Amino acid sequence: xxxxxxxxxGTFDVLPEDAAKRERLLQEAREIFxxxxxxxxxxxxxxxxxxxxxxxxxxxxxxxxxxxxxEDKGGRSLTLRPEGTAxxxxxxxxxxxxxxxxxxxxxYAGPFFRHERPQAGRYRxxxxxxxxxxxxxxxxxxxxxxxxxxxxxxxxxxxxxxxRLGSLGSLDARATYLxxxxxxxxxxxxxxxxxxxxxxxxxxxxxxxxxxEGTQEVMSEAPHLLDFLSEEDAExxxxxxxxxxxxxxEYTIDPTLVRGLDYYxxxxxxxxxxxxxxxxxxxxxxxxxxxxxxxxxxxxxAVGWAAGIERILLALGxxxxxxxxxLFVVVADPDLTTKAVALVSELRHHGLAVEMDLAGRSMxxxxxxxxxxxxxxxxxxxxxxxxxxRDMQTGDQQTVDPKDVxxxxxx
Numbered sequence: 001x002x003x004x005x006x007x008x009x010g011t012f013d014v015l016p017e018d019a020a021k022r023e024r025l026l027q028e029a030r031e032i033f034x035x036x037x038x039x040x041x042x043x044x045x046x047x048x049x050x051x052x053x054x055x056x057x058x059x060x061x062x063x064x065x066x067x068x069x070x071e072d073k074g075g076r077s078l079t080l081r082p083e084g085t086a087x088x089x090x091x092x093x094x095x096x097x098x099x100x101x102x103x104x105x106x107x108y109a110g111p112f113f114r115h116e117r118p119q120a121g122r123y124r125x126x127x128x129x130x131x132x133x134x135x136x137x138x139x140x141x142x143x144x145x146x147x148x149x150x151x152x153x154x155x156x157x158x159x160x161x162x163x164r165l166g167s168l169g170s171l172d173a174r175a176t177y178l179x180x181x182x183x184x185x186x187x188x189x190x191x192x193x194x195x196x197x198x199x200x201x202x203x204x205x206x207x208x209x210x211x212x213e214g215t216q217e218v219m220s221e222a223p224h225l226l227d228f229l230s231e232e233d234a235e236x237x238x239x240x241x242x243x244x245x246x247x248x249x250e251y252t253i254d255p256t257l258v259r260g261l262d263y264y265x266x267x268x269x270x271x272x273x274x275x276x277x278x279x280x281x282x283x284x285x286x287x288x289x290x291x292x293x294x295x296x297x298x299x300x301x302a303v304g305w306a307a308g309i310e311r312i313l314l315a316l317g318x319x320x321x322x323x324x325x326x327l328f329v330v331v332a333d334p335d336l337t338t339k340a341v342a343l344v345s346e347l348r349h350h351g352l353a354v355e356m357d358l359a360g361r362s363m364x365x366x367x368x369x370x371x372x373x374x375x376x377x378x379x380x381x382x383x384x385x386x387x388x389x390r391d392m393q394t395g396d397q398q399t400v401d402p403k404d405v406x407x408x409x410x411x
Contacts, residue, residue, distance in 0.1 A: 010124030102135030132304030283307025324374025
């Protein structure tokens with residue numbers, strides 16, 4: 001007998017109950033995006049590897065360790081997308097979106113891939129939603145994208161979430177700070193982890209994210225970038241804070257906040273949830289004013305974020321419940337099956353969620369199946385053309401004409 005198949009390590013199957021929860025999350029996100037004028041964009045699952053090497057940065061863990069890269073039959077190096085911003089910027093350049101009215105507001109949802117060590121809230125195939133505002137350097141754009149994810153978190157009722165806010169300054173302005181930080185790290189190099197030592201020259205900011213005890217001790221005494229911001233960068237950051245307060249968005253300033261990707265400039269932010277312990281971030285992002293030019297486009301400011309669907313659902317636990325059925329049609333006599341089929345079809349066309357028995361159950365069995373389906377009501381079709389509508393929660397029952405069922409349920 002052949003052995004059983006199981007899903008690959010680091011992936012998972014989405015079963016119907018979980019799918020319903022995901023759809024509710026996506027529905028809330030689509031509504032919030034739509035109210036702010038963000039249009040849906042979809043990019044391919046895989047891209048040329050060079051896009052991520054150039055866009056995400058060769059010094060990042062994503063490019064160095066985590067990408068699923070393969071060679072196609074034409075000898076081209078392709079990579080399953082590990083993040084969403086670089087592909088969207090590639091699409092912006094390829095389709096000439098710089099000629100559109102700016103900023104171009106885009107949102108997305110879909111699967112992404114990283115070869116990480118699987119654990120709760122971290123998978124090798126995972127799903128994200130995100131939003132990007134491309135073409136404006138105003139702090140108003142920073143605040144708008146932040147309010148989108150903040151509104152989504154509040155609408156879903158995710159508990160224990162804190163917004164942490166920081167700034168990396170512009171690429172040119174933070175050069176002085178990076179030299180100061182490198183000097184600090186070199187002076188205490190023997191206390192650092194091997195990985196941080198290897199990246200002192202190419203990406204010293206990543207030392208702030210290290211979980212190595214010695215490195216954390218060194219970084220507790222490191223200079224902070226917020227103290228090195230240029231006058232222009234500092235003014236931008238002050239405006240972001242002021243507008244966030246005006247929008248009633250609470251935040252905490254985190255001078256040690258950095259991001260895992262090389263393209264970030266100025267405003268950065270992270271939404272963390274105290275329920276998630278090690279994988280505390282449920283979403284985050286920032287400004288990336290140089291990325292589109294880096295990918296061959298015109299100089300274009302931009303800001304955006306991504307949030308993990310699995311992490312949001314993990315933070316919610318059982319607090320997101322799937323919607324049950326509006327109605328379950330019960331037939332008291334098998335001769336009424338044809339009538340039931342016609343009625344179910346008609347009611348679904350009216351927008352009701354309706355089921356009927358597909359397995360030849362007795363009436364008692366049909367009521368049990370209605371319970372399993374979470375039906376709010378049952379409609380019992382009886383010989384002679386009569387029908388009864390039962391409230392499954394209260395048990396109240398009334399004789400009805402089937403053509404009135406839509407109005408009765410909606411009222």
